[in-house]
Amino acid sequence: MKPTDVLIPVLIFAGMGILFGVILAVAARVFAVKKDARAEQIAEVLPGANCGGCGFSGCAAFAEAVVRGDAPANGCRAGGAACAAKIGEILGMEVTAATPVRAIVRCSGGAGHANLKYHYEGAADCLAAERMSGGDKMCATGCIGLGTCVAACRYDALHIVEGQAVVDADKCVGCGACASVCPKHLIELIPADAKYCVMCRSPEPGALTRKQCSAGCIGCKICEKQCPTGAISVNGCIAAIDYTKCTSCGACAAKCPRKIIREL
Amino acid sequence: MMNILLLMFTAILVENFIFAKFYGCCPFLGVSEKPDTALGMGMAVTFVMTVSGGVTWFVYRFLLEPFHLEYLKTVAFILVIAALVQFIEMFLRRFVPALYSALGIYLPLITTNCAVLSSALLIVQNNYNFIEAVAFGFSAALGFTLAITVFAGLRARMNAADPPRAFKGFPLTLIAAGLLAMAFSCFSGVHL
Structure with missing residues (x-):
């Protein structure tokens, strides 16, 4: 073996590398796009x-x-x-701020309220748990509490408290990153000045909800009747607040038998 | 002229890159969610493969062969393709911004698309001349585009279906890909 057997390929490849590098560098200059x-x-x-x-x-x-x-x-x-x-x-123009929003986790199943259907021992990730027949809670819309939303939050506004995710309203900027990763679609963006929220999303009939969780909306419609402005509607055994009509009077929260409508 | 047409027909249908040779399966499965993105990917691949077919032919004939460096062709081709993709990306961004934004992320992804490299290697292996090389690169990429677009159409239909839970998503995608490959295998009986 002659030394040129090694030298020639090295030189050729180094040459090609330099040539392409120079061409690309020149092209980057020539083809530069002017940005605004x-x-x-x-x-x-x-x-x-x-x-x-x-x-x-x-x-x-x-x-x-x-x-x-x-x-x-x-x-x-x-x-x-x-x-x-x-x-x-x-x-160079007038810009009015958009209505600020904040995220809220619409579940109250933490602290042992939600009953379990099995004991989950897997990856600490809600998406993984969701794959295992929808997580360990009996309730199909219960917070799994493994913190996929916590990991998604860039503002340290979400924490797992007593087995469920809770939003820190002071830190939440309302970007909605958590809402898009929650496999249960439990996280909603509501107006930042909203005073009351239905902290449950279970659309199941009342009897079933009672079996699954001791803190679930049973669709009794008391709130609907209490609301003076017609802001609350109960669809499929779950109450929902229309914040464009809500006056934050608190009549609903006062009468909710399950204490699901809560002051924030 | 006739043998160029035959070569193109063979590359597009009989020896389809995806269904007969299993090159470029990654973008085939990854970028076939929607028909228009699939077509975008196909266009980007066609563009790069046609140009790289010609350029790598030159590099092989006039740089590697004279110095007996054929054994380094894989490394050389990857170098050429990577530089070429970068160059094309810059060129498009400056002069054809519409195409650039349509191809988007797929253009840089092609650097690592094995179909592009394998077309360059096949050109060398089959001893094509320059025109054949460009025609082969173009038509092999056209076969790729055909496959990925047809498959994207199938997947769009499948999204509307309600399969058993275990089959939902990727499993069904793989089964459909297998069935489509079987359908394309009927071309393998064509002798030209």
């Missing part, structure tokens, strides 16, 4: 958490969409009013 400077400015005032609450893949994508006019300037829920105002400054 405003998009970069907007991206800087955004929180930068890439939470996806705006519906775009990240803060940079949202910034570009705002510049193009495809997204509302107040579309960043995490940034809130302050961020909307800064974007307005950059774009």
Whole structure:
């Protein structure tokens, strides 16, 4: 074996590498795309958490969409009013803040209220537990409590308390990242100033709900009758509050026999 | 001319990359959720495979063969394909932004698509000339596009169906892929 047998391939490949590198470097210069400077400015005032609450893949994508006019300037829920105002400054227009929202876990099955159908010993992840015949709770809409939403939250606003996820309203920015990962679809975004919420989502008839959980909505319709503004409706044995009509009077919570409608 | 057409027909149907050779199964299963993204992926692959077929032919003929470095062709082809995909991506972003955003993430993904590499290797193995090489790359990719688009159509239909729980999702996808491959195997009887 001659030394050139090694040297020639090495030289050829090094040459190819350098040649391609130079071509790509030149191409990057020649084909550079001019970006709207405003998009970069907007991206800087955004929180930068890439939470996806705006519906775009990240803060940079949202910034570009705002510049193009495809997204509302107040579309960043995490940034809130302050961020909307800064974007307005950059774009040179008046921007009013969107109604702030917060996430809420609509389940009260923690602290042993929900009855179990088996003992789950698997990966500590709600999605994995959901695969095992829908989790260990008898209730098909009960919080599994393994913290997939906690892991998804970028603002440390979710914690597992007594076996179920609970949202810390002070930290929640309403991005909705948790809501999109919850396999039970238990997490909802409600107006941040909402005072009352139905903390259950079980649509089962009352008798069945009682068997499954000692803290479930039985669809008794007392709240519906109590509500002076007609904001509460009971569909399929589960109460729901229409926040556009709710006046936060608390009549429903006072009379709920299961204490499911709670003051937040 | 006739043998070019025959070569293209063979590459598209008889020796379909996915159903007869099982190249490029990853994007075939991964990017076939919706017919339009599948078509986007197919277009991106067609674009890259046609160009890479020609470029790798040149690299092999005029760089590797004269120095007797045929044994390094895999490494050389990967290098060429990776650089080519990068270059095409930049080129499209600048001059054809509509196509660039349509192809989106699929374009860089092609770097690691084994169908592209295998078409380059097959071209060398079969001793094609330059025109045959480009035609082979183009038509093999066309076969890939055909397969992935047809399959995406099937999957769109399957989404509406209500199969038993155990079959839902990926299991049914694999079964459908197998059935489709069997349907395509009828072309293997065609001798040209």
